[in-house]
Amino acid sequence: MINGSPTISRRRFFSPSPEKAIRTLCKGKLAAYLSQDALDEIYQAFLFAEQAHRGQVRKSGEHYIHHPIEVADTLAELQMDSRTLIAALLHDVIEDTPATKSEIIKRFGEDVALLVDGVSKIGQIQFDTREQAEAENFRKMLMAMSEDVRVMIIKLADRLHNMRTLESMETTKQKRISKQTLEIYAPIAERLGLYHWARELQDLCFLYMYPKRHAAISKAIEQREGNRKLIVEKLQKSLHDTLENANLLDFSIKGRRKTVFSIYKKMIKKRRSFEELHDIYGFRIIVNSVDECYRVLGIVHNAYKPIPGRFADYVAIPKANGYQSLHTVVFGPLGDNIEVQIRTKEMDHIAEAGVAAHWIYKSDDSQSDNSNHLARQWLLDLLDPAHQTGNAVEFLEHLKTDLYPDEVYVFTPKGDIKKMPRGSTALDFAYAVHTDVGTHCTGARINRALASLPTLLNNGDSVEIITSKSSWPTTAWLNYAVTAKARTHIRNYLKQQTKEDALKLGKRLLAGATKQRLFGRRKIAAPVRQKLLEELGLENWSELLIDVGLGKRLPDMIARQIAQLSEGELEGKVLGQEALVIRGSEGLPVTYSRCCSPVPGDSIIGTFTAGHGLVVHTSDCPNIAELRKQPENCLMVEWDENLDRFFQAKLQVKLNHVTGAFAEVAMAIAENGSNINHVDLHDGSGEIRQMDFVVDVKDRVHLARIMKAIYRSGHVNKVTRHKG
Structure with missing residues (x-):
């Protein structure tokens, strides 16, 4: 028979009592593979958690302790070790109860405490946004996971039960939690080889994010299954008979229908309706050895025509998480494409349990070691x-x-x-x-x-x-x-370069400001520096200069504080402001405003913008009219006389809409030693069209020469420089 997609469980787990629930778990799944001593310790962990959570209820109305019991039950399906199950029962006590990490260490050991702490969120730190808090919490779990991957396995089981009981949440929370689960937790479950969990998480997320689409595809699957059940059984029997006729004796075949979510993804990717999909069923052939895997592949390809480009060998080259299997798609005897996976029993066990299999699947096989190493x-x-x-x-x-x-x-x-x-x-x-x-x-x-x-x-x-x-x-x-x-690594390098540029600019800006405030003296006494750093809460002088260079602190304000801290506080008239020379190559902390695109020869003014440092505008730029009312935010600047680089200028050109007009303008620009960086075309009145150019120029003289050349073109009516 074909196994369907993972059952989407929307049950409410109201057991008669937590006591009965834990005893059922211990006597059933856990007793099958754990010792009595381990069961006793698990029961003690339950008692500790039950006491800590007493009085707490979930949104669904059930006692909170049922949640950690269900998480432990899910992990028991993977036959996880007793320490993991104890941590699962305790995974919320640090976050949601007065219990402390030291108590857990004392009662259950440091290894369990580290697992619980890794799963727990950061409750003591305040964040600006929910996104930042979730990201930091997730990073903490990943860091703990690098020490012990069981942290993430517990967290995935926790998220799986939360998704199974998500119906008690309001719609906006359902969609937000589902989106996060689909983007983060389901892919991690897949990458850790926990494919069954990943498929269930994906289907649950799809259910809450797009309920109508989920219902429509589920209904279509049910209708098709009613018509195709017999056909699928014939396909499985055909595969079975083919292998038996090839004298392969010890093997098994499993069938599986694709999940609702995977069918939806295929519909979107291939832009096909459900009726146009023919490969929603797959088969898995389990054999004893790697040699038999390749032998079965040959038998299947000999019996059924393989689909070109649909074969993958993950046995010779395992996936990054250690997953191994042969994948192929063949044209079946009944006209449908059949997906076939071929693997050994060990590969199948690891594929089902993922990295969790390494705790329970004891083998001296080098392939198992390699799989663990890859994960x-x-x-x-x-x-x-x-x-x-x-x-x-x-x-x-x-x-x-x-x-x-x-x-x-x-x-x-x-x-x-x-x-x-x-x-x-x-x-x-x-x-x-x-x-x-x-x-x-x-x-x-x-x-x-x-x-x-x-x-x-x-x-x-x-x-x-x-x-x-x-x-x-x-x-x-x-x-x-x-x-x-x-x-x-690229971002870190660029950030470091930005800091170096900001440091250089900060030195120049602060030197000019202190020269004015200290009557020509630039040197700042060491005690004054130290006192200023203490007042600003900074660790070193370079940090202050970087803040000045990035525009986070105004140089004139810092200079005033330096003057006040210096011996013989100055109350006299401030010297005239000395202009900062712009060399055109200061780096990222000095930027040239895109609104007015200043070029050498323009009268310019500098404004401070946090995160951007010094921003240079033309003096007549309309966008700085309000800023000029705040002198402390502005700085006198002037161009260096020996600039040798290109700047960008914006031109508006109105020309006749005739063949070759644009080519003439482009030629005029190129012949005058400039490049076109960007062009926008706008509809005009009648046969007139407006084109906005961004071109490279060296200075105002170069710009004027380009504008004259454009105007001399036969079909140009007007050319102007654009500002603001």
Whole structure:
């Protein structure tokens, strides 16, 4: 018979009593594989949790203690060890009751306390937003998971029971929790090999996020199953007879229908209706050895025509989480596509229980060791960004990128296999090899042919990275870096560069401001520096200069505080303000406003904007009229006389709508030593069209020459510079 998709349980677990529920669990599932001493300790954990949660009820109205019992029951299905089950019973006591971590250590040991603490949320820290709190809580769990993966297994069981009882929540919470579960927890369950849990989580999320779509597909499946039950049984018997006729004696065949969510995803991906899908059923063939896996594959392909491009060998090249199986799709005898998975008993056990299988499946087989190693290595790679960024929300966004299981397998020049997320580029591969290789990469050789860093990788590619000590990351790299590791290291490098630029600018700004306030003296006494840092709550002088350079603190305000702290507080007239010279290459803390696009030769003014540092506008820019009423936010600036770089200027060109008019304008711009960075076309009145250009210019003289050349074009009516 065909096993259906995971049952979506919406039961309310009202047992007659918590006592009866725990005794039923201990005498049933747990007694089958645990010792009496272990059962006694689990019962003591129940008593501790029941006492701690006494008086608490869930939204559904049931006693709270039923929730940890159900979590332990779910873990018992995987035959998890007794320490994990004890931690499952206690997983909410630190967060929701007066019980402390030290009490748990004293009663049940430090290992259980670490598991409970890893699952618990951070209750003592206040966050600005719910998103930030959830991200930080999740990062904490992942960090604990790197020490012991059972932390995440408990958390997944906890989330699974919460999703099963989500109907008692209000609709907005149902959708928010389902969205988070679908984006984070279901992919992690899948990557840890807990496929049954992942499928149930996905279907539950789909149910609450899109109830009408879920109902429609479920109804269509029921109608089709009524018509196809006999056909599916014939397919299974056909496979069974084919293997028996090939003298294969010891094997088993399992059938499974695709889940509602996976059918929905296939409908969206292939843009097909439910009636147009023909491969919603799959079969799993279980044999004794790896050799038999490949033999069965040959038998199946000999009996049924394989579909091109639908074969995957995860036995020779396991998935990142250690999953192993042969996957193929064949054209069945009744006209339907049949998905067939072929694996050994051990592979099937690990595929069903995921990483949890490593606690209970004892084997000396090197393949088992390799699977365990791969699962842990994936986890370490996943967590790498957690050690690199202090921003939990940013880390969580990076994490989502790496959670989804589609992968490509590429080779290093030495023949080693690297698993990368589908859509990865040569740049991602460089960072996967080593951080220094990524930082200094300039290009790649893919299958011995030169390729650029944005080149997408395909299965089987051989990739060699070309490096240079003079190469460094740029902001453009973020446009084609996909993996969390690559994006995190690039961002960290750019942030560091920003700080260095801000430090240099902060020194210049504060030096000018203190020179005015201290009657020409720039040197600040050490005691004054220390006192100022204490008042501002900063650790060192560089931190203050970076804040000034980034516009977080106004240089004139800091100079006033320095003057007040200096010996002989100054009350005299402040010297005239000295203009800051803009050299055009200060780095990120000095930016040129896009609203007025200043170029050398324009009269300019600087304004301070938090996070952007000094922003340069033209003096007549309408957007700074209000800012100019606050002198402390403005700074006199002037252009350096020896600038040698391009700036961007905006031009509005009105021209006749005739063939070749745009080409003439573009030619005029190019012939005068400029590039076109951007063009917008707007409808005008009659046959007149307006085109907005962003062009490169060196100064006002260069800009004037370009504008004259454009106006001389035969079909141009008007050309003006755009500001504001």
